[in-house]
Amino acid sequence: MTEILDGLRLSRLADDDLELLLLVRHFELKLLELYGRGDLNGTTHTCLGQEYVPVALRSLLGPADHVFSNHRGHGHYLSRFRDPHGLLAEIMGREGAVCGGVGGSQHIHRDRYMSTGVQGESMPVAAGVALHLKRSEPGTLACVHIGDGTWGEGAVYEALNLAALWRLPLLVVVENNGIAQSTPTASQMAGTVAGRAAAFGIAHRLVVSTDVNEIRLSLEREIARVREGQPLVVEFVTHRLGPHSKGDDIRPADVVQAARENDWYARYAHDHPEHFHRLDGVVKAEVEAVADEVAARPLSRWEGSCV
Amino acid sequence: MTEILDGLRLSRLADDDLELLLLVRHFELKLLELYGRGDLNGTTHTCLGQEYVPVALRSLLGPADHVFSNHRGHGHYLSRFRDPHGLLAEIMGREGAVCGGVGGSQHIHRDRYMSTGVQGESMPVAAGVALHLKRSEPGTLACVHIGDGTWGEGAVYEALNLAALWRLPLLVVVENNGIAQSTPTASQMAGTVAGRAAAFGIAHRLVVSTDVNEIRLSLEREIARVREGQPLVVEFVTHRLGPHSKGDDIRPADVVQAARENDWYARYAHDHPEHFHRLDGVVKAEVEAVADEVAARPLSRWEGSCV
Amino acid sequence: MRVAENLNAALHGLLNDDHTAYVLGEDILDPYGGAFKITKGLSTRFPERVIGTPISEGALTGVAAGLALAGNTAVAEIMFGDFVALAFDQLCNFAGKSVSMYGRRLPLRMVVRCPTGGGRGYGPTHSQSLQKHFVGMPGLSLYEMSPFHDNRAVFAAMLERGEPCVFFEDKVLYTRQMERVDPLFLMRRDGDLAVVDIRDAGHRPDCVVIAPGGMVHRVLGAMRSLMMEEEISARLLVPSRLYPLDVDTLLPHLGDVVLVAEESTAGGTWGSEVAHLLHARLWDRLRGPVRLVHSRDSVIPTAAHLENEVLAGESTIHHAVREALRG
Amino acid sequence: MRVAENLNAALHGLLNDDHTAYVLGEDILDPYGGAFKITKGLSTRFPERVIGTPISEGALTGVAAGLALAGNTAVAEIMFGDFVALAFDQLCNFAGKSVSMYGRRLPLRMVVRCPTGGGRGYGPTHSQSLQKHFVGMPGLSLYEMSPFHDNRAVFAAMLERGEPCVFFEDKVLYTRQMERVDPLFLMRRDGDLAVVDIRDAGHRPDCVVIAPGGMVHRVLGAMRSLMMEEEISARLLVPSRLYPLDVDTLLPHLGDVVLVAEESTAGGTWGSEVAHLLHARLWDRLRGPVRLVHSRDSVIPTAAHLENEVLAGESTIHHAVREALRG
């Protein structure tokens, strides 16, 4: 059950959706800038180009739903909590960090949101949570974000098998950006995501649109079915605009060019210049302010640390 | 690419094929008898009802091909080496044991034959061997026997992905006997084996026949293609006649009855009484003799043991 | 009562008293009731919360972690402890880490049961004692089943900790009786610790053997033969929690000769951790280093006569004790 | 020459000299050349035998074992050593066991490379030192990269053993120089062992620190400050093979005060194995138990200021030595 959506002209977004998209965009750009300046240590994975995925899903998920994010999770977090301070503080290890600076960019837990840095690991965990929800909180679901490369991990299949067998309210969101670190999808995945879902009798939906409104419309019904115990794999054909982490982009120019052309940011600016320009500068400034404010904070403290 | 074969009347077998079938049958029956008498310790998994699978494959595989067997491997071993003495000695821990009695029923290695007791583990290993064969011994293949339940393991999918990506000469033989220990296939596998193979773009062949000659004819061409680097999953719809290991059979009567009705042994006796009776007693006697001879041997010694 | 029955009763009790409790694993449903029958009757009584899984050790451990994450109590059975190797990532990198990796303590009520050990001729991949490989994982506690520790209480203690626990069950214990020691011995409890002495030995024991539950009968056998043949009196200490080890509870029961006996094969054993903790506390009181008794550095063979050569048994302990005392 | 370059050269040399040699792993192909660039240039020179894999640590380790089983030399890279947890079954239950489980010795020429350790702010699942969890697996040897051991020679030694080896590479070493120690120190080799003393210290060192390669610079830093601030002279011993440890080569270099320093977090550390071996041999010569220096019992936090509190560093070693000598 695979349908292809397409959006030539992006539809006009509600202010809060556009603001959120821009917030994630400028947050990620700021991170790369800070890393470039050597103001951050460790590593990070920006979701530049993929911001619209969690923003589109936002209205389809409720606070009782669990979200499992991965290494590329800043957009997922911001879409759920709109909390750039807490996230940046976490990444910079400053006071007010969501996880005290212990987890950092890849390991974040807040309410029913959790991310971790080991590919595929959260699929069985999410299945366990979905099993709980099915029994104790019918109507809610567990959503897991994974990339195309993560389909290399056996844990993904073990979990899909359970989700189908036990009819779990599990929503697998695949952000297929055509690459895993430096490896093109074609060199690491035989067959298709659709085929992998079909192997377990799990419904699959392909999303090629980057239009938030359009995406929501197209997924509404299927996601409602997930809540009734019909697991679903939603595959977003998307583009990684930036490097895998920092400065490690070795993709050929045309691939990067294709990513640029698909970028919602430039397209929205072109399709809705007035709306775009009214908010873009404002949000950029907001992020600047957040960065300055957080950078000025004292270092985070680890409550209840065993050290 | 799935075709259903059927054999109402079993075709007449060559003497050596029938002898081999009977050898495996009587070998396994003897094992259960010995366990029943408490003459063996540990555990064992007999292939009663599934003997025809390795016997049929025998003429399609050469000595340069690698075979990876599993916990239910006596028939695989005997079909390759026709060595009941070495195998029984291994199981009884007597002199002349294939592996000195160290490995026992589930852990056997001889030339290019290897079995181990951890489900799914040998799939990636076989992929590695197939990678070697593709590069260094073109025209040969690696064959792995797994059961339906083993599809619960993620390792199976990781390996299938590699086999398809790298076009490995990997032949996966699935002995789908409808059950895993005590768990019916339907309760542990969502979807089908065919679908799982298709997910990786790997060819799948379904075999419902128990007719050795018919099976060989039907697989000849596909297995030739495996040697050219087209991995293949052959799924045998088969029946486990005996318990999972020893005396732990809790299947409903009708299921066991169905297994009995499909048993090649009774069917061949009925379809070819003269041929059957000419050899059955002889082979049974041969196995008796093997058992007596091996039981009388001194205990095995572990050469090069670190103890 | 047999240890297996006591464990089965503990699971029945847990599911009955805790309505958020789940038990999951391979082939655990009735009428089969698990490869070792430990889960018999559970699925009949609690069909909603006793879940048979496919052959997916990694995923079923992850599911248990997910259930715990959502506030439930989860008990997962690994059919043979050897296969917990397939759940190593879920235990080390997810379940254990989650307790503290997110800056705040995140309690997880989760136990992974591992039928463990050899002596039954199951062969190299079905007979291991893998305890040592899980020692020292932040956020993961290790317990071992013992005939002196009621399993219901042990489960309560594990779940109390609010962090994932691996529970090692030496298969040879299943058919043994709880509590019972023969009249030669006197068993008493000191908190978590079971202390077994030779009855009215009068004086302090000549040496102390620390051992997890699975070794109890082998140590008792050695204590008997040491007493009969060598007039050596030994004391046995059996902790329920192997890691982190509460060394303070051991100290009052120790003398100047201490051994640790376990079935693990040589190298990086649990005993070396125990020895390290004791040396730091007892150095001057000890006559020599804490002696480690364990199986040989070898895979565990299938054939009984070979398996016996490899596994640490009664006589291994007997000789180690004599050597420790008489050199 | 930087350690990373030396390691890269070793792999080039191996692929060049051994035509059955394969190198496989995630993102190891040019132009990327691996997450830490250790495999740079390999796929360009040896496209047939340098293989980029999907994200499948378990399978790629199994593939390496399969290649070795077929008579090849296989080197597998685990991008971050933390993920070797996903290959635990392949290493413990297949590769290691196969060497002896089939009754005859089955040599496997196979190395699994694990970039290891913290100090770079990668966070709890990308910073661990998991050596201790692999200690004591029959058929599996453990080595650690060191600036004093040429990697080509170390690879030759690992493959010589004919059993699977895990090679731990402390990431912080990649950018350090091979061999070079500052003039305050004198480094010499005694077989596999690197011995570093304070130059013309005259007398025997006050204490000896045994450490794997990843700790070298932290120990040297401590040796310097101990000499300057406390007039304490320490000797550093760096073995290349961590397990099984050749304790005999250590003995001649030891005195009455010995420490083991490693980055692993507390509990069941490699050091406790070393201590056990030494206590059995040196008990009477030692002034106190072998002291274990390691990181705290904690996950490894991401933020630098928190990570520093957890990881064993120069000052941890300095204080441990002073305490060992002055109490």
Ligand SMILES: Cc1ncc(C[n+]2csc(CCOP(=O)(O)OP(=O)(O)O)c2C)c(N)n1
């Ligand atoms: C088990 C595991 N192996 C390897 C890595 C290192 N790693 C981090 S992200 C990544 C690529 C993931 O690709 P994909 O799933 O497509 O997600 P994307 O980065 O494209 O968003 C890799 C290999 C990891 N984090 N976990």
Ligand SMILES: Cc1ncc(C[n+]2csc(CCOP(=O)(O)OP(=O)(O)O)c2C)c(N)n1
């Ligand atoms: C990793 C692993 N988990 C569990 C087991 C225990 N076990 C042995 S055979 C078996 C059932 C296998 O079922 P299937 O693959 O269908 O093969 P069959 O026994 O039906 O031939 C199980 C669960 C094992 N050997 N390895």
Ligand SMILES: [Mg+2]
């Ligand atoms: Mg991707």
Ligand SMILES: [Mg+2]
């Ligand atoms: Mg089956």
